[in-house]
Amino acid sequence: MSPVHNEASIAGRMQAFVQELQRTIRSAVEALDGQATFREDAWDRPGGGGGLSAALSGGAVLEKAGVNTSVVHGELPEAVLADLLGGRSDATTRSFFATGISLVFHPVNPYIPSVHANFRYFALGEDRSRPVDQWFGGGADLTPYYPFLEDVQHFHRTWKAVCDAHDIADYEAFKQQCDAYFYLPHREEARGVGGVFFDGLRDAPEETFAFVRAAGEAFLGSWLPLAECRRAAPFGERERAFQALRRARYVEFNLLHDRGTKFGIDTGGRTESILMSLPPRARWEYAWTPDPETVEGRLQWFLRPRDWLALAPDSPPPRNAAGRT
Amino acid sequence: MSPVHNEASIAGRMQAFVQELQRTIRSAVEALDGQATFREDAWDRPGGGGGLSAALSGGAVLEKAGVNTSVVHGELPEAVLADLLGGRSDATTRSFFATGISLVFHPVNPYIPSVHANFRYFALGEDRSRPVDQWFGGGADLTPYYPFLEDVQHFHRTWKAVCDAHDIADYEAFKQQCDAYFYLPHREEARGVGGVFFDGLRDAPEETFAFVRAAGEAFLGSWLPLAECRRAAPFGERERAFQALRRARYVEFNLLHDRGTKFGIDTGGRTESILMSLPPRARWEYAWTPDPETVEGRLQWFLRPRDWLALAPDSPPPRNAAGRT
Numbered sequence: 315m316s317p318v319h320n321e322a323s324i325a326g327r328m329q330a331f332v333q334e335l336q337r338t339i340r341s342a343v344e345a346l347d348g349q350a351t352f353r354e355d356a357w358d359r360p361g362g363g364g365g366l367s368a369a370l371s372g373g374a375v376l377e378k379a380g381v382n383t384s385v386v387h388g389e390l391p392e393a394v395l396a397d398l399l400g401g402r403s404d405a406t407t408r409s410f411f412a413t414g415i416s417l418v419f420h421p422v423n424p425y426i427p428s429v430h431a432n433f434r435y436f437a438l439g440e441d442r443s444r445p446v447d448q449w450f451g452g453g454a455d456l457t458p459y460y461p462f463l464e465d466v467q468h469f470h471r472t473w474k475a476v477c478d479a480h481d482i483a484d485y486e487a488f489k490q491q492c493d494a495y496f497y498l499p500h501r502e503e504a505r506g507v508g509g510v511f512f513d514g515l516r517d518a519p520e521e522t523f524a525f526v527r528a529a530g531e532a533f534l535g536s537w538l539p540l541a542e543c544r545r546a547a548p549f550g551e552r553e554r555a556f557q558a559l560r561r562a563r564y565v566e567f568n569l570l571h572d573r574g575t576k577f578g579i580d581t582g583g584r585t586e587s588i589l590m591s592l593p594p595r596a597r598w599e600y601a602w603t604p605d606p607e608t609v610e611g612r613l614q615w616f617l618r619p620r621d622w623l624a625l626a627p628d629s630p631p632p633r634n635a636a637g638r639t
Numbered sequence: 640m641s642p643v644h645n646e647a648s649i650a651g652r653m654q655a656f657v658q659e660l661q662r663t664i665r666s667a668v669e670a671l672d673g674q675a676t677f678r679e680d681a682w683d684r685p686g687g688g689g690g691l692s693a694a695l696s697g698g699a700v701l702e703k704a705g706v707n708t709s710v711v712h713g714e715l716p717e718a719v720l721a722d723l724l725g726g727r728s729d730a731t732t733r734s735f736f737a738t739g740i741s742l743v744f745h746p747v748n749p750y751i752p753s754v755h756a757n758f759r760y761f762a763l764g765e766d767r768s769r770p771v772d773q774w775f776g777g778g779a780d781l782t783p784y785y786p787f788l789e790d791v792q793h794f795h796r797t798w799k800a801v802c803d804a805h806d807i808a809d810y811e812a813f814k815q816q817c818d819a820y821f822y823l824p825h826r827e828e829a830r831g832v833g834g835v836f837f838d839g840l841r842d843a844p845e846e847t848f849a850f851v852r853a854a855g856e857a858f859l860g861s862w863l864p865l866a867e868c869r870r871a872a873p874f875g876e877r878e879r880a881f882q883a884l885r886r887a888r889y890v891e892f893n894l895l896h897d898r899g900t901k902f903g904i905d906t907g908g909r910t911e912s913i914l915m916s917l918p919p920r921a922r923w924e925y926a927w928t929p930d931p932e933t934v935e936g937r938l939q940w941f942l943r944p945r946d947w948l949a950l951a952p953d954s955p956p957p958r959n960a961a962g963r964t
Contacts, residue, residue, distance in 0.1 A: 369925035371925060500907075565890060566914070570904060579824075585825045585826065590925055593923065594923060596887075596921045597920050598920075599696060600692075600694035600705065600911060601678075601680065
């Protein structure tokens with residue numbers, strides 16, 4: 315893991331933050347699971363820096379979970395620089411520093427939603443204390459199988475509260491960006507029920523860092539209560555089969571559309587860390603589509619952007635309506 | 640299904656050929672399986688033409704199989720035209736005609752390899768009988784789980800024989816193109832043991848059509864005997880688990896690297912037909928890699944290009960060596 319020479323710089327503090335957050339989240343997940351523990355893999359990046367991947371599988375609550383951090387630096391290839399900046403920066407230096415945390419949890423119980431979050435910082439310039447350009451990105455999103463409106467609302471309420479407490483954050487805008495990003499055009503459906511997503515936050519770095527830190531610290535509260543609440547819900551082969559079919563959509567999104575995955579694979583990133591996000595099991599059936607009158611078909615209502623926090627409890631299709639079994 | 644007005648044109652004869660081949664292959668696969676039958680879906684392309692998708696699942700021998708044909712025509716979008724031609728054609732017309740057959744079989748028994756093949760024809764110009772430009776593409780490749788050298792050799796011997804019987808075909812070159820195409824750079828391994836792959840065959844259209852027809856007709860003979868021979872091989876949970884982990888690599892190739900999949904998804908093709916190639920089940924485990932001393936680890940030896948037909952029977956690592964269980 316690369317040392318940052320100036321620990322007071324945002325780079326240094328963000329690095330310390332993501333590493334601390336990784337430890338906190340790992341402990342909380344192991345406590346939740348009560349059975350499996352994380353396996354730890356430290357890796358070096360040939361060009362500079364490295365990372366720490368932590369993976370758990372076969373747990374009582376988590377079928378597969380990954381929490382990765384990385385701290386990388388060096389010289390960016392020209393093509394990557396151009397691609398990365400997308401015309402948004404005037405920087406001509408290729409010296410970069412990046413650090414972040416990324417996590418994905420795939421639970422055993424189909425009543426617990428899968429969840430993904432990441433928080434990252436990127437800086438250009440030799441001097442870490444005075445970067446030529448720097449920005450933050452990140453977000454969190456939820457992917458339920460058998461959705462509960464109150465769970466979706468709890469998740470969104472958590473992120474709205476974090477945004478509302480920080481002037482530089484805009485829940486409405488970040489929610490919209492999340493909906494736009496986690497969308498499968500070839501299926502005409504969202505990956506899940508969204509959350510927040512932001513990128514290129516380059517104004518007011520100290521204020522933005524404070525927001526990102528608060529967001530990272532809010533993560534466990536956004537999801538852990540859902541896992542605790544649903545972990546004892548009874549399920550059987552039917553629910554597991556549906557979960558596997560839905561996880562195939564998660565795979566399709568990550569491999570066909572996710573920019574981070576594509577960027578990582580194309581630039582020779584560490585494959586196992588990049589693909590840690592993939593679910594443990596997936597299942598494809600030709601032309602599979604759930605009967606709208608079943609509880610499985612009910613999920614479709616949730617797979618389009620909605621103003622979740624404004625919805626009354628009886629807004630979704632009922633779970634136990636006539637025929638919906 | 641779009642009518643081709645001049646049945647004597649290559650376009651018309653190729654269309655008739657792929658439709659007949661689809662029927663032949665479907666019958667043979669149903670006879671092999673003895674339990675499941677194909678479900679048929681005819682679809683229309685808004686811009687012109689359509690296709691016939693045939694899918695089978697839950698069979699005694701085939702866990703999932705798809706055989707698709709399409710006959711499409713219309714006006715190509717500028718961007719697609721440029722992308723498609725890649726500077727290889729002088730054609731300025733956007734009027735196109737394309738027809739082809741594509742198939743993927745994923746067997747139940749992990750001792751039977753998965754197989755993929757496609758044969759396709761593309762023409763530019765208003766007059767089907769005198770196209771401004773036209774070319775053929777296609778190929779076949781094999782993806783074993785528990786490989787047998789004799790099976791790999793049978794498959795390659797079949798394709799070499801077809802190529803050797805046609806002056807315009809070159810087994811060595813087509814095999815190399817197959818090895819280059821079906822490769823996962825992020826895993827540093829081949830998708831399987833290759834086969835033949837060719838594209839842009841535009842010289843001598845009649846001779847090329849004769850070759851493509853012979854190749855299509857050779858398909859069943861390249862794979863059916865392997866399925867017949869291995870279908871009774873005993874297997875259990877261990878073999879099925881390994882098969883699912885390997886099928887995850889198949890998914891990774893198709894969604895991350897396959898040009899046909901990307902082209903289809905990006906141009907708004909029929910999702911279910913494009914993704915029919917995906918295996919029925921896949922499994923991802925973090926940093927999974929088989930012990931080289933097991934029979935599962937033995938597969939790795941096969942996942943790099945080799946001159947299969949020149950190999951002696953004892954070339955691969957032994958199946959039952961000390962410790963290889």
